[in-house]
Amino acid sequence: QSSEIRIAHIYSKTGPLEAYGKQTQTGFTMGLDYATGGTMMVNGKKLVVIEKDDQGKPDLGKSLLAAAYSDDKAALAVGPTASGVALAMLPVAEEYKKILIVEPAVADSITGDKWNKYIFRTGRNSSQDAISNAVAIDKAGVTVATLAQDNAFGRDGVKAFGTALKKAKLVHEEYLPPATTDFTAGAQRLIDKLKDQPGRKIIWIVWAGAGNPFKIVDLDLKRYGIEIATGGNILPAMAAYKNLPGMEGAAYYYFGIPKNPVNEAMVAAHYKQFKAPPDFFTAGGFSAAMAVVTALKKTGGDTGTNKLISTMEGMSFDTPKGKMTFRKEDHQAMQSMYHFKIKADPAFAWGVPELVHEIKPEEMDIPIKNKR
Amino acid sequence: MSTNLLTLEAVQTHIGAYHILHGVDLAVPRGQLTMLLGRNGAGKTTTLRTIMGLWHASQGRVRFGDKDITALQTPQIAGLGIAYVPENMGIFSDLTVKENMLLAARGAKNAGQIDDTRLKWIFKLFPAVEKFWNHPAGKLSGGQKQMLAVSRAIVEPRELLLIDEPSKGLAPVMINNMIDAFAELKASGVTILLVEQNINFAQRLGDTVAVMDNGRVVHSGSMAAFSADAQLQQSLLGLAL
Amino acid sequence: MFLKRLLSNDMPRSRLLALLLVVLFIALAFAPFIFPGVKALSVAAKVLVFVVLVASFDLLLGYTGIVSFAHTMFFGIGAYGIAISASRLGPNWGAVLLGLVASLAISLVLSFAIGLFSLRVRAIFFAMITLAVASAFQTLASQLSDFTGGEDGLTFKLPELISPSFEFSEEPFLGVSLDGRLLCYYLLFVAAVVLVLALLRIVHSPFGRVLQAIRENEFRAEAIGYRVVVYRTTAAVLSALFATLAGAMLAIWLRYNGPDTSLSFEIMIDVLLIVVIGGMGTIYGAAVGAVLFVVAQSYLQDLLRVGSEAASGLPWLAALLSPDRWLLWLGVLFVLSVYYFPTGIVGKLRARAAR
């Protein structure tokens, strides 16, 4: 038995998701530090993190993971940032019979039909995102139309969202190319669909990455009494929310929302180190670290894969978002989401989401999509 | 003021790894027309390009009037009052005839400002230039391009003209016009250095002559003397004029 | 003599180049034994794929003078052919074969159309059009997600024989475990050698010479009796087919394919750069360039890590040398290689030998 436990963290150090990857990395490091009380030791074994850059390329991620398990003798791996990379990595974990904790890639299929038993995920999946949003705006008499990216991320999100809506009426799904820059045409179609509807009218937006769909408010949706709703996002993207006070939705994380010691510790540490609050993916990375250390502590430092799997299935662990639990069926971490309402506060460069209601895991019916 | 407007002293030119000019000595007397003769590949074109600064002499010097121009850049050399008609004519085929002429007329901002009397004179010498004024120059016939190339060189007064084989592709009547043109230019005090294969042309116009072979000037002297000496011609050019 | 024929009378013509080629050949032939480890083997396999891809592009660019940005499209078609057919029909040789044949057929038709179109518009226009077509194709591949797996791509299984799980000997040989991955590597190796020799033969055939003539002066080539349309189109089709095969090799090695992996503009630019570094219009250049570039690209980050640690005393230098800024240095590599290898490595070595 060696005196080290090697953990590979594979993420987009560079590439289009570089900014996200950086956050995850920060969170992961902080999380390990916090969980081990600053010693980086578990049961007398030193935790060694091997960082690798997948550059956002699935083929590269795949070979890096293989190299991590085989050349670097990593006991388990964490990552990656992009879903595409994650999906390409899944079979590698199976091939090497080693654990991969997916964080923060969101695609449902990672814990759905592409899943294998070596895969765990601390990050939220698209369904959790969408269903929490549905829970947040689902009221009788509300008419909803969606505006989403025309890719798996957008379509899966809308699908899960639509199924979860029970009381509100979904009248239109608008899909636009991920590279869209001018949203006028799409907005016009949404307006045409919604303007003559009775009651409260909401456009729910699912958008990640470049492009700014919130510009559609410039078309003065208020004329028709149309509101906008969307999920949370990283802070720079929430700058656009500042013009939308009162907007509602459900977020994965915002540093001011969860009230628990772990979050307080993370926010404090982050402020200390960076003079800025932690963001979305920092929380994710932190959670992943908590999961790793909790599991290793439980096995007493044993890194045997089967041992780890049986330990982690059903395991609960503390995170900045409160308690998460890997559910047995698909190894997805069940977690709280936050129903928020935007307030424009001059002290912040972004629109500040204020908590309306914490949506507990029990309030969301997250479907199990894998086959065991 | 020296009698020679242009002098080359022991000029050597390399093109890449090739040594082309091996020490050219050449004097072009002011106000005269100097013929530069020689076989294919003798280095005539290279000599003109070296004067223009399009190649740079690795040794020796080029003097224009009292000024050493060996190391000057082409635009500066042209700015001293030298016009050049290259062997390949250098027509901007994308531009119209008018635009080609306009670029040559450095003082003019638009075609209306080109000196009218001079333009009329050119039109008379080379009617095609007027006829195809608004046509893309690339569509001209071979001879018409040659006319345009020469027209560009004379659209504004210049002190020295360097002309590389202007008669090639011209119909006899046009060659006559060109001879007339050069004669008129010479009469107005312009100095001309002319590379020519057309012997007839050479004999009718030349005041002095220089013959090149293998990257050197192997003979220079007056045209009259050269014309009279069939043996010299035979030995230098491989034929009698 | 046999070697000379095998190389289609195109001897390296430079002792240094000959030595370089022999070293590269040996290194690739014994890569699994000389360079142990998963990463090294992946790099070697990527080299093999790129040698074929770049050589096929050189046929178009270096020999025919056609600048096309749609080359990765055919690379992608080859990769998707294998990927789609293997994920639909399961891991058997029939599926691989079917995917290969189908993608070759699609490439044939598409490249034929593009080849014909190339005659209608000017060269730069053609280049820009292919750029647009390639990006449209990439979009299309992402949009047809039911078929192609969209942006996430397809992960699939291949026949047992060339899968990592297959072990044909318990005993490791020279410290290398004899498994399907090794077999797969040698499959790629043999394919690459055969394809490159075939390309070498094509460019030194009478046909290849006509392509050069067309590159130099299309107008005159037509005037002396060569039907430019026919030659250009044939060259476009051939190069597309070879690129398709390279794509298939890639998919077989990765057992994954997605738009970023085989269709991205980045790959196109890498290919262009390799052609230029290696030496345009010399198939050997493709080989030399591909090895250098792929290896450099794969280990650049590692190198920078060493560099930035060494420079840790100077914060700004360390920031620039940070492995996260590896693209910066790749960009510098682009610029420098255009500066210092105007005729490519092969051109430079040959010129030196000729002196």
Add this chain to the structure above:
Amino acid sequence: MKFDFDWKPLLLAPILALVALPLTGSFSTWLTLTVAGLAMGMIIFIIASGLTLVFGLMDVLNFGHGVFIALGAFVASSVLGLMGDWTGSGELWRNLVAVFPAMLVAMAVAGAVGLAFERFIVRPVYGQHLKQILITMGGMIIGEELIKVIWGPAQIPLPLPEALRGSLFVADAAISKYRLLAVAVGVVVFGLLAWTLGRTKIGLLIRAGVQDREMVESLGYRIGRLFVGVFVVGSALAGLGGVMWGLFQQNLVPQMGAQVNVLIFIVIIIGGLGSTGGALIGALLVGLMTNYIGFLLPTLTQFASIFLMVAVLLWRPQGVYPVANR
């Protein structure tokens, strides 16, 4: 010889708009789309205008052009960040006072970087397309990475100044205010470019210099300096385009330049190399077409500009108003 003006391409945009009218169904929708499309076209024209000089006239296939667009946008974000009071005010004149210096600084910085770019990246490769592609790609990568070093890899919000937000309404059709500003800027850029190239010898000299540099020098012009100057102006225009594009997007990513590269090349090709008027027509067509297709057949939006380009090239293989014949 009579100078007969080729007016057919001028009809393209109106025809396109007319064809779209019955298809969109409602007049106010059509008006919104048309006005938005035209204004979008103007913005595209601004970001493409630098490229008409650099690629269209100077024949430099500058794949790094986009980086000047990104640079302009990032510089503007820093400048506007310093002028929070002015952008935050609801008064139009104060906002414009903030935006104009941002534009000027962005143009100056982009122009200065363009100067270095020309010297170290482009100069060795004039006339060699292939090498231009590679070396400018290299320049692009370097530029993008340096932007990440300076401004960080994360996206940066660039909120519109107060008074430029929102829309004006004409017959139930919404026209966003910012787009009106873009139209104004576009008209100025177009006017200055068209005047400089049409009424002075500069355009001619560049075209001649591209064909035969030596001959232009032999005529006594310092073509080297002229090329530098034009390249700098092209880069500065890209910087201006970046400011406009950044304010339009309202957030900036370092890759934003690369993202518009293909689009602006398409515009120049549709317009015909070297033609400012052609580029404007191309940009307007692209703007309209994306909006109409986006409304009618959203799944095909991403192919709209490519269809358009192929259609135009089948009609006129050199683009609508080719000036340079290459």
Add this chain to the structure above:
Amino acid sequence: MLETLDLTIRFGGHVAVNGVSCAFAPGTLTAIVGPNGAGKTTYFNLISGQLKASAGTVSLDGQLLSGLSPSARTHAGLGRAFQLTNLFPNLTVLENVRLAVQATREGAHRRGLNLWSIWSDHKGLTERADQILSDVALKSREHATVASLPHGDQRKLEVALLMALEPKVFMFDEPTAGMNAAEAPVILDLIRKLKQDKTKTILLVEHKMDVVRELADRIIVLHNGTLVADGEPAEVIASPVVQEAYLGIAKEAA
């Protein structure tokens, strides 16, 4: 027999070649003269297919050539050299000629569509190319790249490519323009030799009247695109139109 019937081309309003009907018999050398811009090169371009006629036809030995591509016309037996040098600049002199030899010959290399044999193995091509280079006195430069040749040598190579095609009809467009008076005879000798063959049709555009006078069996005159004179050299040269519009001496004589 090469025949053009009513051959016409318009560029916009400009009629560059206007209804030229003419037949050229094997064994004769016809000189085509006329002022600059008369349409001589354009006439060649119409015959060899570089330009498409607005009206009229071209035929060779009864076979209609109109509508065929330039390459097809070359295969039918037309060959031409260009007025402005037009070669493969970065290939060597030998490769230039070898490409031309290969273009029209039948053989293992099948006009270049053979993808699989090795070019340098085709010894026949090299031998023939070598011989042609000796004929035009360029053998000593066979390994030089064309771009580095002086102008005069490029002109010679231009002729060499035409020779290599071994056509039935030879079209020369000012073959000696820019060539040294000492070098020109090499080319003129070649043309003389072709004449002796008696089976070749030769068309020669030339401005040097001494050359025309010596070589031509017949002269045709183009003026503003129209055929204005056709006949015996002496007779045509003496005609007023040639004297005035072309030689520019009639007026002075008058």
